[in-house]
Amino acid sequence: MTVLMKDNAENLAALRIETPPATLREIALDRMRRAIIGGLFQPGERLVERTLCEQLGVSRSVIREVIRHLEAEGLVEMLAKQGPIVATLDWDDARQIYEIRAALESTAVADCAKVAGPEIKAALRKAMSELERTSRQNSPVGVLDATTEFYKIVFEAGGNNIAWEIVSRLNSRISRLRVMTLSTSNRMASGPSQIRKIFTAIDANNPDAAAAACRAHIEAAAEIAKTILA
């Protein structure tokens, strides 16, 4: 392939009209998910369809399909003859989620540490600095987003996109817990330092150290969650 042809291909690719992914349903799904994750709806709270229609300004069809999606995600539970409620979470569920996260994330960071090249490390470094910035600003949601971004890079770099799907879904189920653990005073400081350990190990292409740091990080989070839930 000549340089000219490559340019041509790039130009053609640039021509493509990026389709607005904005189907009303997807917007509503995103809003609902954020509302639940952000604690706007309390666990166990009933989700009344027609009320949601007014609140989101969409029709019942949309709301119902969104609820089906959230139900499959585990964020919403259906009570027979009573309709949907926000899923509740007890310590036994949370315990399992932390265990699964530990398993999946530790292998993901190890995979990432094996293959990480300069550009991945740069991306991780950027996410790290964002994480530390939001941490200094005492912004729990900012820290959450930055942490998510960090892990997203890790999983994708290691070719673990399916595991990332699973972890994302699990995280949304314990998101309220995560915000609460972040609000724990000493956590706001210790979290970034633990993730920095993971980053350092990846930067040194040391899979074992990365996995160990990851496990330590999650176990610490689980420990705080336990005190909150139990």
Place this chain on the structure above:
Amino acid sequence: MTVLMKDNAENLAALRIETPPATLREIALDRMRRAIIGGLFQPGERLVERTLCEQLGVSRSVIREVIRHLEAEGLVEMLAKQGPIVATLDWDDARQIYEIRAALESTAVADCAKVAGPEIKAALRKAMSELERTSRQNSPVGVLDATTEFYKIVFEAGGNNIAWEIVSRLNSRISRLRVMTLSTSNRMASGPSQIRKIFTAIDANNPDAAAAACRAHIEAAAEIAKTILA
């Protein structure tokens, strides 16, 4: 509590009208899922809503909500401006799924081996015999169901119901692969023997041996899947 009272309580419990879990949507969901898993709809095939309405004899609302659910489960993909299609599966996806299964199932069997008491062992033994029976009868779907039952007991005994949810969902995505691997001649014989190894280790309350046997079992399955997909 006297014996009489216990009888009374049991009688009252028997009085209860078991609520038909049969909301039309759930039936349709189950049918659709089985149809996809069973290969009635080919991967990549378009799922035309109005056609499905006729085929299932339900309205579009129901069909659409079912599709939302299946979409969240990963069995159906939405193509922008073209509607839903049956999700496709390449080797990279399957590879990851087998890896995650290996991680989750091996810890699950180890957990089960740690705590398994007589009643759990009896249940597993029953599932084992069912598995070997269907295997002798050369019934791939029977083997699949029996294997599922075996693992279900394992996960629940070890208190890993969340992991079971995840594994179930992953399994439905590779179900066609599983049927195909089962159809591989030597697999029909080797599968049960490998699971018997797991059972033996659990029966001996030997977590390490159980985990190792489980990993071997999944790796063998992945190997066959690879030859099919690649």
Place this chain on the structure above:
DNA sequence: GCCTACATCTTGGTATACCATCAGACAACG
């Protein structure tokens, strides 16, 4: 013969209205 332009069909996306059922609240009644 080929290309264009228009009409039509199909499909998904959305909104709305209707019905039957059931749960919870509440008032009437003994």
Place this chain on the structure above:
DNA sequence: CGTTGTCTGATGGTATACCAAGATGTAGGC
């Protein structure tokens, strides 16, 4: 005070209508 009937609200299920966008087909002009 407890039982009973009623009413309202929420839900599941369904049907229908409208719109927008792609696909298809077809006729007309070059």
